[in-house]
Amino acid sequence: MALPKQDTNTSRGLQALENSNSSVRLRAVMAVGTSPDDEFIDVLIARCAVEPEFSVREMLTWALTRHPSSTTVPKLIDALGSERAQARSQALHTLSKVGDRQAYSAITRALLTDADDEVARSAWRAAIALVPEGEGPSLAEVLATQLGRGERETQLSLSRAMIALGETAEPALRTAMMDADPHVRQHAIATERLLRNPDAGFEFAIEEAKRIVALGTNGQDG
Incomplete structure (x- = not known):
């Protein structure tokens, strides 16, 4: 996973996202969310696709919501096309928390009927959260x-x-x-x-x- 060009302390913090200890990963994500920087976004989204612990995934979503939606939403929408089910599911979950209704059009019929139950359930929740009036x-x-x-x-x-x-x-x-x-x-x-x-x-x-x-x-x- 490519790391942003940050100072040494920041780079170490981001490397901690891949630590085998979930508590270390959780603290690393909290630190990123506490001091948001647009250069973190790609790393956070990439980690969402592979993070095994629910609590850490929730913190990843929180950290992403701390960044400007104008930057995060397009990248999250890109993740909806991932071949990895967890990437799609977590991107949908995060979009529902960001709350930008402009993302609704990206929740396609294919996602709402996704063969993976977790992806489909995330799509249902996101669609309900973002559905515009009349839709x-x-x-x-x-x-x-x-x-x-x-x-x-x-x-x-x-x-x-x-x-x-x-x-x-x-x-x-x-x-x-x-x-x-x-x-x-x-x-x-x-x-x-x-x-x-x-x-x-x-x-x-x-x-x-x-x-x-x-x-x-x-x-x-x-």
């Missing part, structure tokens, strides 16, 4: 294509994303509630139930949706 219905239509996907944690993430869109998600959910795939119908019904009653809980909504599908109805009259 909710079209986003909901894409999200609805992912209903029934993955394990419970992934399904919960998608439900939360669609619920965050509010009533703009209802048409897409209603269509999915009549899908030929029972898993899609179950997930759509559960999400629609949670949209109407957020306090119901995901597990309860899923079990209710299973009963509805088993009865051969779509739940739209319940």
